[in-house]
């Protein structure tokens with residue numbers, strides 16, 4: 360088995376969560392495996408180590424875990440994009456549709472400076488709504504999105520098409536969702 364196949368085998372699939380018909384790809388089982396956690400961070404480091412990045416924007420909530428470890432390894436800053444009402448200072452907000460509902464995402468207005476080179480990190484790319492909204496927030500604040508990185512992509516939900524204007528990278532794919 361390749362490293363990537365082994366990583367995929369560490370992801371747990373929960374049928375009908377949080378709604379009937381959704382196959383929930385649960386990365387907690389991957390994160391709690393010492394080899395798995397190190398492997399995903401090392402894979403991202405080797406992909407992004409020569410890209411000029413000022414800030415990682417990590418998306419709530421599982422994106423925080425990966426984004427935090429990666430920002431430490433790449434020596435860049437960490438900005439958190441949060442669900443509404445969680446950030447204490449002035450925010451910019453975008454609404455978006457999810458595979459299973461709608462939501463909004465917020466970022467502190469002073470977290471991104473003009474021309475900051477920003478890498479967006481999340482655990483999973485499904486429809487791309489969450490990441491697209493986050494990219495828009497970064498651009499409204501004057502940042503440049505240099506890439507979007509995910510542990511998992513569900514290509515059938517067309518996230519890569521929605522984000523085709525960006526340089527997207529993911530480690531594991533699950534077809535048929």
Ligand SMILES: O=P(O)(O)OC[C@H]1O[C@H](OP(=O)(O)OP(=O)(O)O)[C@H](O)[C@@H]1O
Pocket residue numbers: 418419420421422456457458462481482483484485486487488489490518
């Ligand atoms: O590509 P999309 O269709 O936008 O879906 C992907 C998003 O959905 C999940 O988060 P969720 O909204 O479940 O929130 P959580 O991480 O806080 O549990 C996942 O962690 C991504 O952020």
Ligand SMILES: Nc1ncnc2[nH]cnc12
Pocket residue numbers: 381382383384385458483485486513536
């Ligand atoms: N199928 C899925 N599994 C885990 N997180 C998701 N976010 C959106 N769709 C998801």
